[in-house]
């Protein structure tokens with residue numbers, strides 16, 4: 452489904468990505484983890500067309516989408532949420548979801564028939580707020596709305612950047628169940644970035660660990676936690692915390 456090969460990106464003197472590669476298959480939930488500044492958001496931005504890599508390639512279902520821009524990537528099937536919530540705050544909750552569904556109807560009519568706006572509002576416990584401006588929702592509901600909007604696009608790849616940030620344990624568990632529901636109902640490839648390792652370990656089939664712009668380990672979740680390079684990065688981090 453998704454294939455990222457040897458992506459590099461430099462900002463001024465900072466090498467944010469150094470030959471970063473990963474794959475993610477349909478129906479898989481991949482955790483993308485690593486310490487602050489490891490390059491996770493930069494990689495997700497490169498996959499979703501928000502930034503153009505200096506070199507390397509991003510392919511979705513065989514289509515080269517490298518550096519094509521966010522609109523092209525969205526139309527190609529990349530749905531995403533952001534580390535800092537980015538909703539259309541003055542539009543209503545329903546309109547936020549509707550905007551993405553319009554694109555879906557235009558480019559993936561079959562997917563649009565399977566995923567309805569009302570169904571998403573119900574599923575993400577947003578129906579009661581449907582006609583309220585998105586910016587007036589409580590924080591946790593805004594996070595759910597971002598996911599509902601990304602799903603209204605009928606994505607083949609869903610990128611969730613720190614979806615559990617700011618949620619309490621019970622809210623994180625509800626979110627994990629919802630993301631598992633996406634795997635069951637939509638079957639898209641899903642990449643989740645989060646610093647909450649309990650949330651990540653509970654949810655993800657595989658992990659991809661980054662440090663200083665490089666992918667230092669990837670594989671099944673339990674196996675990755677036995678990797679000495681991963682232990683070093685995380686133990687080193689806790690010792691300096």
Ligand SMILES: Nc1ncnc2c1ncn2[C@@H]1O[C@H](COP(=O)(O)OP(=O)(O)OP(=O)(O)O)[C@@H](O)[C@H]1O
Pocket residue numbers: 462463465466467485486487488489490491492493494
């Ligand atoms: N637009 C930018 N301009 C300059 N430097 C940037 C920019 N975006 C990211 N960087 C730098 O690139 C490196 C990787 O940053 P990135 O945000 O991708 O890391 P991250 O793993 O997502 O970190 P965090 O977990 O803190 O969000 C960091 O050194 C960061 O300061």
